[in-house]
Structures are given as structure tokens and as C-alpha cells.
Amino acid sequence: EVEVDLSTPGHKVSPRLIGAFFEDINFGADGGLCAELVKNGSLEAPKPLLGWSRLGQGVEIELASEAAMSSANPRYLRLEGGDGASDGGVFNEGFRGMGIRGGGDYRLSFQGRSTAGSAARLRVRVVDEQGQELAGETFTVEGSAWRRHEATLRADTTANKARLELRLVAGKLADLDLISLCPADTWKGRPGGLRRDLVQLLADLKPAFFRFPGGCIVEGSELKYRYQWKTTIGPREERRLIVNRWNTEFAHRPAPDYYQSFNLGFFEYFQLAEDLGSEPLPILNCGMACQFNTSELVPLNELAPYIQDALDLIEFANGSAETTWGAKRAAMGHPEPFGMKLLGVGNEQWGPEYFERYEEFARVLQERHPEIELISTSGPFPSGDLFDYAWPLLRKQQVPIVDEHCYACPDWFLREAHRYDNYDRNGPQAFMGEYAAQSVQIVSPRNRNNLRCAIAEAAFLTGIERNSDVVTMSAYAPLMAHEDGWQWRPNLIWFDNLKSYATPSYYVQQLFSKHRGDITAPVKITDPRPAPPVGGRFGLGSHRSCVEFRKLSVDAENQTVHLGDWETDEGVVRQTSLDSATRVLVGEPVSGDATFTCQARKVSGREGFAIFLRYGDGGSRIEW
Ligand code: AHR
Numbered sequence: 001e002v003e004v005d006l007s008t009p010g011h012k013v014s015p016r017l018i019g020a021f022f023e024d025i026n027f028g029a030d031g032g033l034c035a036e037l038v039k040n041g042s043l044e045a046p047k048p049l050l051g052w053s054r055l056g057q058g059v060e061i062e063l064a065s066e067a068a069m070s071s072a073n074p075r076y077l078r079l080e081g082g083d084g085a086s087d088g089g090v091f092n093e094g095f096r097g098m099g100i101r102g103g104g105d106y107r108l109s110f111q112g113r114s115t116a117g118s119a120a121r122l123r124v125r126v127v128d129e130q131g132q133e134l135a136g137e138t139f140t141v142e143g144s145a146w147r148r149h150e151a152t153l154r155a156d157t158t159a160n161k162a163r164l165e166l167r168l169v170a171g172k173l174a175d176l177d178l179i180s181l182c183p184a185d186t187w188k189g190r191p192g193g194l195r196r197d198l199v200q201l202l203a204d205l206k207p208a209f210f211r212f213p214g215g216c217i218v219e220g221s222e223l224k225y226r227y228q229w230k231t232t233i234g235p236r237e238e239r240r241l242i243v244n245r246w247n248t249e250f251a252h253r254p255a256p257d258y259y260q261s262f263n264l265g266f267f268e269y270f271q272l273a274e275d276l277g278s279e280p281l282p283i284l285n286c287g288m289a290c291q292f293n294t295s296e297l298v299p300l301n302e303l304a305p306y307i308q309d310a311l312d313l314i315e316f317a318n319g320s321a322e323t324t325w326g327a328k329r330a331a332m333g334h335p336e337p338f339g340m341k342l343l344g345v346g347n348e349q350w351g352p353e354y355f356e357r358y359e360e361f362a363r364v365l366q367e368r369h370p371e372i373e374l375i376s377t378s379g380p381f382p383s384g385d386l387f388d389y390a391w392p393l394l395r396k397q398q399v400p401i402v403d404e405h406c407y408a409c410p411d412w413f414l415r416e417a418h419r420y421d422n423y424d425r426n427g428p429q430a431f432m433g434e435y436a437a438q439s440v441q442i443v444s445p446r447n448r449n450n451l452r453c454a455i456a457e458a459a460f461l462t463g464i465e466r467n468s469d470v471v472t473m474s475a476y477a478p479l480m481a482h483e484d485g486w487q488w489r490p491n492l493i494w495f496d497n498l499k500s501y502a503t504p505s506y507y508v509q510q511l512f513s514k515h516r517g518d519i520t521a522p523v524k525i526t527d528p529r530p531a532p533p534v535g536g537r538f539g540l541g542s543h544r545s546c547v548e549f550r551k552l553s554v555d556a557e558n559q560t561v562h563l564g565d566w567e568t569d570e571g572v573v574r575q576t577s578l579d580s581a582t583r584v585l586v587g588e589p590v591s592g593d594a595t596f597t598c599q600a601r602k603v604s605g606r607e608g609f610a611i612f613l614r615y616g617d618g619g620s621r622i623e624w
Pocket of ligand 1: 347348
């Protein structure tokens with residue numbers, strides 16, 4: 001029986017309730033949202049010929065750097081031929097091939113010169129997988145000064161995995177740099193802009209806020225690879241390319257060719273948020289590298305440049321065009337401020353080292369910019385010791401908004417529909433900043449965006465909406481993934497080089513976002529059915545597998561948990577009992593080192609027990 005009391009309306013539903021989280025993972029940026037088709041067109045990847053291969057005969061390929069275009073872009077490609085005609089040159093493979101649409105226009109451009117004293121002829125073609133020409137143009141490259149060459153190519157037919165060829169067909173020498181091929185049909189028609197179909201899917205979600213640039217890439221696997229917003233703005237050729245955090249030994253499924261060109265940088269992120277009608281929500285590095293990786297820390301007395309980056313970002317986003325950083329925004333074509341109100345300090349950090357760094361940021365930022373609402377993190381675990389440690393500190397630090405991250409199995413989300421019912425209304429607001437139901441473990445190709453996951457997320461969102469006086473913001477993560485290049489699943493939107501599609505989870509997000517209520521009404525549910533037996537599926541930690549306990553029982557006197565039959569995602573069934581000293585090795589490892597430990601203890605002030613399960617560095621607490 002469901003009773004709705006309309007005579008005493010509850011709180012207003014938070015207008016920021018459903019947002020979007022974007023991170024350059026799963027080739028979400030280069031090879032994804034960015035429409036640019038050439039990989040490493042600037043030749044500045046640490047492996048300089050990344051994406052490029054030799055083609056044909058009679059031409060020497062060299063990477064040169066004398067009299068380069070600029071010190072920010074020091075390398076270029078030199079094609080050197082003999083005296084006669086040749087067909088030699090290079091081709092670019094694109095990001096897992098290039099998606100080319102029949103009838104579509106493609107803007108080709110490159111910087112070129114010929115220092116040989118004579119002109120060179122360059123044949124540029126887009127070809128399909130069989131080498132069939134889809135479009136082409138011949139250029140004359142001459143003179144010792146760099147000059148931009150461009151053409152619009154119209155493709156005859158469609159190809160999902162095309163490539164771009166550049167052949168020196170006559171002449172002695174051609175130097176080439178900043179080679180670009182981009183569909184003319186981008187989001188809002190911006191040259192070199194974003195893929196229209198992907199932004200449209202994002203726009204159709206109507207996200208209240210847009211969080212960027214992540215995710216772990218904010219932190220970097222090492223501090224030198226952290227996201228530094230200042231290197232991502234201004235002329236594209238001056239943006240410094242770095243390795244992506246998802247291209248390291250630490251990534252679940254590393255992609256060795258994964259770099260960040262910053263074609264999508266902080267200016268474009270702000271602009272995209274504006275296009276979507278979403279509040280921009282940037283997250284900045286707080287002086288810590290990713291704790292799942294190196295845990296490298298900036299000493300507290302050396303944090304000043306990091307805090308200065310935050311101050312400068314506020315000026316870049318909100319300052320007038322007369323200020324130093326506001327002028328840089330204006331020079332990029334946006335004299336009006338972006339109106340940023342939210343700023344995250346650190347991504348998914350935990351431990352005392354995080355809280356002392358947050359405090360340094362908060363002290364300066366709250367004094368200089370009280371208008372900015374700061375977001376702090378509670379770490380990666382939906383519950384457990386770290387979580388219990390974080391929240392009292394977050395309250396003490398009077399953090400305005402706390403970012404929680406929860407990846408777990410569908411039953412966790414069903415159960416946690418009541419998560420926020422008892423959150424302290426006088427403490428910080430909560431932000432469920434990353435979450436997704438996992439059908440199986442994250443790295444597994446079998447982890448699907450299935451209906452069960454979507455329904456569990458929907459149930460969870462009813463709890464978020466009902467409690468949106470305290471949990472004011474939420475975002476599913478990750479947002480996008482390339483079919484051929486993912487490191488993480490599930491994801492809200494999938495794409496290949498030409499197509500994109502939304503998942504059941506996407507439609508749940510859209511439903512709650514587009515049909516957000518104005519106020520809540522108190523609801524009383526009377527369920528005559530007996531309470532469900534203790535047991536079920538529980539997620540182990542934020543990034544871990546699910547384990548199913550079929551007959552869970554507790555021996556209170558001996559503080560022992562009898563798990564009965566239990567099953568991992570990989571289908572291993574065990575009969576066992578655990579006490580706080582027991583360690584169980586799963587017969588078939590779920591992945592890597594699959595050692596579970598289990599601890600049972602009385603929950604203070606409550607009737608029931610908690611068992612705390614650890615698997616690797618993940619953990620989860622189950623209470624009843
Ligand atoms: O969303 C994928 C990753 O999950 C994010 O980069 C990180 O914040 C979390 O661990």
C-alpha cells in the first residue's frame with residue numbers, strides 16, 4: 001500500500017540533481033568526442049611517429065626539428081624523394097581507423113614548406129581499408145616559409161576504417177606539420193570541433209551540470225602526468241600533449257596509443273557546458289597523483305602553484321576580459337564570463353593526506369572567492385572504514401559539497417535507495433559524483449549495460465530525488481566509450497567511428513533529468529510481505545567484483561559469519577564460514593590476487609552486525 005500525503009509538501013527537488021560526468025577514458029576525447037580524425041597530427045607524441053607509417057617506395061621519411069614552426073611544436077615530418085617520380089610517403093591510421101561518410105565534406109589542412117629550392121607535389125588521399133580512394137587532392141608545396149595548405153574533400157562512399165595518405169609524387173623535399181582532417185559537419189559547425197552525434201546525445205540528457213575533465217586523469221598516474229588546465233588552452237598547436245592515465249600499467253585495460261592532444265581543452269569544456277545549458281564543474285588536481293597508482297604527493301609547503309592554478313581558473317572562467325586570464329578566454333572568442341559557481345578540489349582521494357591538502361585550498365579559495373562552492377571527495381568506497389573516516393572530517397571542515405563514488409552490483413543500488421534517508425541535514429550536501437551498476441566486474445567484456453543495472457540505478461535515483469535536500473547532485477560515470485578501445489565498462493553511451501547509441505542506463509538518466517519534479521511529497525509504503533532473508537549480492541569495494549551469498553547467517557556469540565554457498569562473478573561456488581581471522585582464497589581468481597578477508601563486528605548503537613569484506617585494495621561493508 002502506498003500513501004502519498006499532498007497536504008504537507010516536502011522539500012524542493014534540487015535543480016542540480018542530474019548532471020553529466022566526462023572523462024577522457026575509453027577514447028572519449030581524441031577518437032571520440034573530438035571530431036579530428038588524424039592521430040598525432042602535430043608529431044609531438046612521446047613516440048613521435050605514433051599513428052604514422054611508411055608508404056610506397058622511393059621516399060625517405062625523417063622526423064626533423066630545425067627551423068620548426070614554434071618551440072611549443074618542435075617536430076615535423078620530412079619527406080625526401082630522389083630525382084624522379086615516386087609513390088612514397090606516409091599514412092595516418094587515425095584512431096582505430098577514420099570514419100568517413102559518403103557525401104560528407106572533410107576539411108583537410110597541413111602546414112608545409114620545401115627548403116630544397118624547388119617545389120614539391122604532394123598527393124593527399126583518403127582511402128578505405130582496401131586502399132580504394134574515397135577523396136583526394138594534389139598540392140604544390142614550395143618556399144622555405146611554413147604555409148597553411150587546405151582543401152575540402154568530399155568522400156564518395158562510406159568507410160568505417162579509412163586512412164589518410166600523403167605521398168610525395170614529384171620534387172625533392174616536403175616538410176609537413178599540423179596535419180588535420182576533420183568532418184565539416186561538427187557540433188555547431190565549429191572547425192575542428194566536436195562530433196555532432198555524440199554531443200547531441202549528451203544534449204538530449206539535459207544535464208544540469210557538466211563535470212570535467214574526470215576522473216583519475218585529473219590526478220595522473222604520476223604528478224607529471226596530472227591534468228594541468230593551463231596547458232590545454234590557447235592555439236591548438238601550443239597545447240602540450242601528454243600520456244593518458246588510461247595508457248599506463250595501472251589501467252585495467254591499457255591502450256598503449258592513448259595520449260591527450262588537448263584538442264578538447266578547458267576552453268572547449270566550458271563552451272560545451274554552455275552549449276548544453278549546464279553549469280560547468282571543473283575538477284582540479286589537489287597535489288596528489290592517483291592513489292591507485294603511485295600515491296605521489298606534493299609537500300604541503302609546495303602547494304602554492306596548485307592553489308594559484310585554482311585562483312587563475314576562476315579568473316579564466318569568470319573574470320572580465322581586462323584581467324590576465326579573462327583576456328585569454330576573450331582571445332579564444334568568449335569575452336563574456338562562463339559563470340562558473342562550482343569547483344572540485346581533487347578527484348577520488350582519501351586519507352589524511354587528502355584532507356590536509358583540501359584544507360589548504362579551502363582556506364585560500366573560501367576567503368578570496370566565497371561565491372564558489374567547493375566540492376571535496378570522500379574517496380572511492382561507497383561504505384567501509386575509509387568512508388567512516390572521511391565523513392566526520394568533512395563535517396568538521398564544513399565542506400559545502402562532498403563527492404561520493406559508487407560502482408557496485410545492481411543489488412547494492414537497490415538496497416542503497418535508502419542511502420540518504422538518514423544523512424545529516426545540517427552537514428555538507430552530498431554529490432553522488434560517479435556511479436554505475438556493474439553486471440559483472442569492471443574489466444570484464446561481459447559487464448553489460450543491461451536492464452537489471454538500469455532498473456537498479458532507477459531505484460537508486462528515486463532515493464536521490466526523495467532526499468535531494470541533502471544529495472543535491474548526481475552523475476553516472478563513465479559517459480562514453482569506443483567499441484574498439486574501452487578500458488572500463490559499462491558506460492552510458494557507446495560509439496564507433498561512425499555510429500553511436502545510448503544504453504538503458506542512459507534512458508534512466510534522461511527520464512530523471514527531463515522529468516525532474518519540483519517538490520517531493522511524503523510517501524508511506526506498507527508492505528505486508530515478510531522481510532527478505534539476509535543475503536544477496538554485494539559489491540566488494542568500488543571497483544571490484546560482486547559476490548553472491550545465498551545463505552548468509554551470523555553466529556553473534558562467536559562473531560562469525562556463515563556464508564553458506566557463495567558465488568563470484570566468475571561462477572565459483574564455495575561452502576564456508578568466516579571469522580575475523582579467516583582468509584579465503586577463491587578457487588578460480590576473479591582477477592589478479594583474489595584474496596578475500598572478512599570481519600564481523602557489532603555496529604555500535606545498532607541491533608545488527610556489520611561484516612567488512614576486503615578484496616585486494618577494495619572493500620565493502622554490509623550491515624543488517
Ligand atoms: O569513471 C572511471 C574512474 O572511476 C574514474 O576515473 C575514477 O574517478 C573512478 O575510479
